[in-house]
Amino acid sequence: MTDDSAPWPTELRVSxxxxxxxxxxxxxxxxxxxxEYLRVCSPSAEVKGHNPSQKQTVPGKRNVEIMKIEPVGNxxxxxxxxxMHNSGIFSWTYFFELANEPEKHWGVYLQELEQKGLSRDL
Structure with a gap:
């Protein structure tokens, strides 16, 4: 279920x-x-886990590419x-959050990489 007052995408374009x-x-x-940002912040169970203690920090994705986007309902x-990662379902609300709250996602990701001795490169 989505909030009808929340912004929704009118265009999605892969470079x-x-x-x-x-x-x-x-x-x-x-x-x-x-x-890279979308991949490491994927809303999938593989990345987010089923609860906060299961969250994974995914290293080595600096050069990842988007191969395809497919609609999931409306x-x-x-x-x-x-x-080959494709299990995350990106809702319009989550896209808007990623776009408007990068420090909440990207900033935390970079901190986690540093704390765990991981890298954005392979």
């Missing part, structure tokens, strides 16, 4: 190099989200990445 997803929202906002899409 020619497959490294960026541009999202335009019905409120006029437009955001470029890197494939509320989300599934992104297929070139590392």
């Amino acid at each position: 020619q190099d497959k490294k960026t997803l541009t999202i335009a929202f019905n409120n006029g906002e437009r955001h470029d989200l890197s494939a 509320y989300a899409v599934r992104i297929h990445f070139d590392d």
Whole structure:
């Protein structure tokens, strides 16, 4: 179920190099989200876990690419990445959160990498 008052995408466009997803929202906002950011913040059980204690920090995704996007009903899409990850369902609400709260996601991810001695590179 989605909040009808929440912004929703009017356009999703993968860049020619497959490294960026541009999202335009019905409120006029437009955001470029890197494939790496989307991959490491995937809402899948593999990344998020089934509860906060199961959350995984996924290293080595600096060069990941978006291979395909497929609709899931009228509320989300599934992104297929070139590392074969495709189990995350990205809702419109989650896209909007990723676009507008990068420190909550990207900043925490970078801190986790550092704390665990991991790298964005393979």
